[in-house]
Amino acid sequence: MNEELRILYNKELVKLAEKDPRIMVLDADLMKAHRTDIFKEKFPDRYIDVGVAEANMVGIAAGLSNMGKIPFVHSFTPFATRRTYDQLAISVGLANLPVKVVGSDPGVMAELNGQTHMSFEDAGIMRNLPRFIVIEPVDFIQLKKLLPQIIEYQGPSYLRLNRKEKRVFFSENDNFEIGKIFEVKDGKDFTIITSGIMLYEVKKVVDMLESEGYSIRVLNMHTLKPVDEESIVKAAKETGKIFVVENHSIINGWGSAVAEVVSEHYPVFVKRIGIRDHYGFVGKADYLMKKFKIDSQSIYESIKEGLA
Amino acid sequence: MDKATEIYLKKKAVRVRQNILREIGTLGVGHIGGSMSIVEALVVLYYKVMKIDPKNPNWEDRDRLVLSKGHAGPALYAIFADIGYIPEEYLDTLNQPETKLPSHCDRLVTPGVDMTSGSLGQGLSAAIGMAIAAKLDKKDINVYCILGDGELQEGQVWEALLFGGNKRLDNLIVFIDYNKMQIDAPIKELNDLEPLEEKLKAFKWHTQSIDGHDINQIYEAIKRAKENKEQSSVIILNTIKGKGAYFAEGKLSCHNMKVSKEEWQKAHQLLEEEVKKYE
Numbered sequence: 001m002n003e004e005l006r007i008l009y010n011k012e013l014v015k016l017a018e019k020d021p022r023i024m025v026l027d028a029d030l031m032k033a034h035r036t037d038i039f040k041e042k043f044p045d046r047y048i049d050v051g052v053a054e055a056n057m058v059g060i061a062a063g064l065s066n067m068g069k070i071p072f073v074h075s076f077t078p079f080a081t082r083r084t085y086d087q088l089a090i091s092v093g094l095a096n097l098p099v100k101v102v103g104s105d106p107g108v109m110a111e112l113n114g115q116t117h118m119s120f121e122d123a124g125i126m127r128n129l130p131r132f133i134v135i136e137p138v139d140f141i142q143l144k145k146l147l148p149q150i151i152e153y154q155g156p157s158y159l160r161l162n163r164k165e166k167r168v169f170f171s172e173n174d175n176f177e178i179g180k181i182f183e184v185k186d187g188k189d190f191t192i193i194t195s196g197i198m199l200y201e202v203k204k205v206v207d208m209l210e211s212e213g214y215s216i217r218v219l220n221m222h223t224l225k226p227v228d229e230e231s232i233v234k235a236a237k238e239t240g241k242i243f244v245v246e247n248h249s250i251i252n253g254w255g256s257a258v259a260e261v262v263s264e265h266y267p268v269f270v271k272r273i274g275i276r277d278h279y280g281f282v283g284k285a286d287y288l289m290k291k292f293k294i295d296s297q298s299i300y301e302s303i304k305e306g307l308a
Numbered sequence: 309m310d311k312a313t314e315i316y317l318k319k320k321a322v323r324v325r326q327n328i329l330r331e332i333g334t335l336g337v338g339h340i341g342g343s344m345s346i347v348e349a350l351v352v353l354y355y356k357v358m359k360i361d362p363k364n365p366n367w368e369d370r371d372r373l374v375l376s377k378g379h380a381g382p383a384l385y386a387i388f389a390d391i392g393y394i395p396e397e398y399l400d401t402l403n404q405p406e407t408k409l410p411s412h413c414d415r416l417v418t419p420g421v422d423m424t425s426g427s428l429g430q431g432l433s434a435a436i437g438m439a440i441a442a443k444l445d446k447k448d449i450n451v452y453c454i455l456g457d458g459e460l461q462e463g464q465v466w467e468a469l470l471f472g473g474n475k476r477l478d479n480l481i482v483f484i485d486y487n488k489m490q491i492d493a494p495i496k497e498l499n500d501l502e503p504l505e506e507k508l509k510a511f512k513w514h515t516q517s518i519d520g521h522d523i524n525q526i527y528e529a530i531k532r533a534k535e536n537k538e539q540s541s542v543i544i545l546n547t548i549k550g551k552g553a554y555f556a557e558g559k560l561s562c563h564n565m566k567v568s569k570e571e572w573q574k575a576h577q578l579l580e581e582e583v584k585k586y587e
Contacts, residue, residue: 045444056433056467063374063437066415066423067445071437086427087464091434095415095424 006104006163008140010038012147013072017043020151022070026050028057034074034104034163058084061099062091070098070151076110077103077160078119081126092156093129099156101126106136106160106196107247108288110280118280124252126158127225133178134224136160136196141170142182142222149178162197169199179223181231187217190307191235194245195221195254201289202245204296205303221254229261236266243303246274247294271306273299309527313356315586317523320390321351322583325552326576327386331402331409333572338402339411341562343383345487345520345547346454352526353452354387362392365420371449372438374423376431377456377485378412379564385409385418393420429462431455432482436472439480450534453482458490461499466511472540473512481533482513482542485520487549491563505544513542520545554578 017023017039024046025039031049040047050057054075061071074080080103081088092099103122105111110118126134133153137143143161150157176182184199185206194202199220206216217239219231235242242262244255255272262270275292289295293302309317324347332338354360358371365388375384382402388394394408401407408418412426423438425431435453442449459465472480486504488495495501508515514536518525526545533541549563550556555571 048440050467050471053464053467053471055430055464056436056471059430059433059464059468060437060440060471062430063423063434063439064441065437066434067438067441069441069444087430087433090424090427091430 002166004163005140005143005161005165006035007038009143009161010035012144014039014042016148016151017046020070022068023151024048024064024069024071026057026061026071026073028052028054028075028079030075036074054079054084055087058087058099059091062095062097065097065099066095070100072100072102074102074104076113076117077106077122078117080104081122081158082119085125088132088156089129093131096131096155098154100150101156101158102161103158104161104163106162107275108280108285108292108294109162109164109197109247111285111288112282114282115280120249120275120278120280121252123158123160123224123248124256127252127257131155133157133226135178135222136224137222138196138199138220139165139168139170141168141172141174142176145176146178146222153178160196165197167200176222179226179228181228182220182222183231184218184220185216187215188239189215190241190243191217191219191239192243192245192303193219193221193232193235193254193258195224196247198245198247198294201294201296201299205299208296208300209303224254224257227257227261229265232258232261233265236262236268241269241271241306243271243273243306245294245299248274250274250276269306271302273302309524314523317351317355319583319586320355321347321523322579323390324351324383324386326579327389327399328382329553329572329576331382331385331399333567333569334400335402335404336568337564337566338382339379339564340553340556340567341489341549341565342377342380342456342485342487344551344553344556345549346377346380346383346485346545347551348521348523349454349483349485349526349545350383350387352523352530354391356527357530358450358452365393369447369449372422372451374425374431374435374438374451374453375413376425376435376453377428377459378426378431380454381409381411381413381426384413384421388418388420394418428456428459429464432465432468432472435480435482436468436475436477439477440475442479443477450479450481453480455482455484457484457486457488457495457501460484460501469508469511469513475540476512476538477540478537480540481530482540484542484544485547486544487547489549489560489563494560508542512539514539515542515544517544517546520547521551552579
């Protein structure tokens with residue numbers, strides 16, 4: 001696939017919007033960054049750019065959805081979540097309105113925009129809000145299959161979108177369901193649970209470890225909330241140790257969610273591999289992944305340590 | 309407005325005030341100040357202006373109201389009980405366990421509440437979204453939004469005013485309940501809004517500033533606002549906080565105050581005498 005996720009996402013949204021007149025798109029002066037101009041061109045009446053005013057954007061989306069629309073609102077992850085948190089909690093969550101929040105450039109993928117535009121806590125704080133579901137797709141195929149389910153879900157959602165992603169991991173035959181962990185591969189010695197772009201790093205790590213003779217179960221947890229307790233407990237029972245790898249803070253993210261489930265239902269060793277209580281920094285993704293120790297080599301070492 | 313209608317609405321305003329006293333008096337504490345100051349505007353809207361169906365609070369084609377100053381919920385509930393959206397007995401349950409009448413408006417809890425509100429500053433954005441949606445669907449629906457004056461200190465309100473002024477939504481009418489007091493101090497001492505009307509004009513709104521307790525002025529202002537098809541409209545209601553409750557009226561302490569049984573029943577009785585003047 002040659003096109004970036006942001007382009008494929010908008011084209012897909014246009015397709016869905018052709019069949020569903022409720023779908024609208026809002027942006028806050030980042031139309032070109034999100035390529036929501038693709039939607040605007042097709043449905044100018046159903047597109048609103050509010051300017052640099054994310055709180056107002058979320059409020060307007062709440063009003064639109066209160067009248068039967070399904071608005072998708074866009075910004076970089078910190079502005080889509082942190083800046084608008086009380087608006088999301090009250091005007092959207094408490095009011096139970098189906099506003100679909102899209103946060104772009106998750107974690108280190110904010111790259112050269114650096115610390116101000118980088119959030120390691122967005123998925124965690126959105127997980128805290130009742131009624132919100134939280135989803136992070138790996139690639140376009142996964143996104144394409146989850147998008148209609150997000151629209152169908154009659155409450156609010158948060159989607160973490162790596163807008164410039166071009167890589168494809170899954171095949172068209174793979175099927176995904178909100179709230180259901182996808183088993184990438186089975187294995188019996190231990191489990192790695194991961195999400196989003198980290199799956200590509202995990203794939204490298206698995207190759208390294210399997211050449212050493214380990215049998216590893218790899219689970220893709222594209223839905224942070226609702227948590228698929230069943231698959232997590234099953235992995236704990238069948239493989240013992242669990243490693244969770246995320247492009248997010250280890251506080252309140254995927255690792256926390258897995259640890260909570262395991263500690264309540266079937267305690268096994270859980271190691272969280274992610275950003276360790278840090279603000280962001282400026283740099284290309286490969287540099288930042290090394291800096292924050294979520295590149296394949298660091299993950300490999302971290303897992304070896306956990307296995308010892 | 310003809311004389312008979314005017315008297316009808318004035319009597320309704322008294323009844324609504326009595327209901328507010330009953331709600332807050334039964335509980336013994338509540339947001340009396342901002343509930344009392346907005347009574348006439350709500351009465352003109354619900355009994356004269358807004359397209360609603362008392363039998364069906366969820367009627368799809370109804371006009372909408374966003375009470376952004378959600379702490380004035382008791383004023384809204386007082387009307388809902390009178391028009392039949394909710395049973396009258398609900399008025400004795402304000403903020404009691406499992407109540408249908410929470411201190412701040414919740415669209416999932418109280419029939420007739422069009423939008424959840426009360427975290428100040430958020431209502432106007434939602435009202436703008438609702439007005440845009442009505443236009444997109446080519447529906448003849450007007451959206452009304454009531455802001456508190458203290459609430460205007462929230463940044464999001466000015467984001468929304470900037471956007472709403474530029475969008476020129478002729479189906480949106482905003483009221484500012486300008487009772488000139490907030491919790492900690494008079495507005496002008498804490499963080500002054502003046503010159504308020506000039507600011508709103510500069511944001512491209514059609515503005516009017518009127519006596520917020522004058523039924524006729526409110527009605528005429530809404531008419532003028534509707535006639536203006538070029539702009540979004542805002543009406544500044546010059547009001548008195550706590551209006552109609554002798555123990556609260558004009559007092560800084562009345563934002564959220566304790567109310568004794570004697571106080572509310574005496575205030576209730578005084579209003580009963582006022583209503584006799586219209587008979």
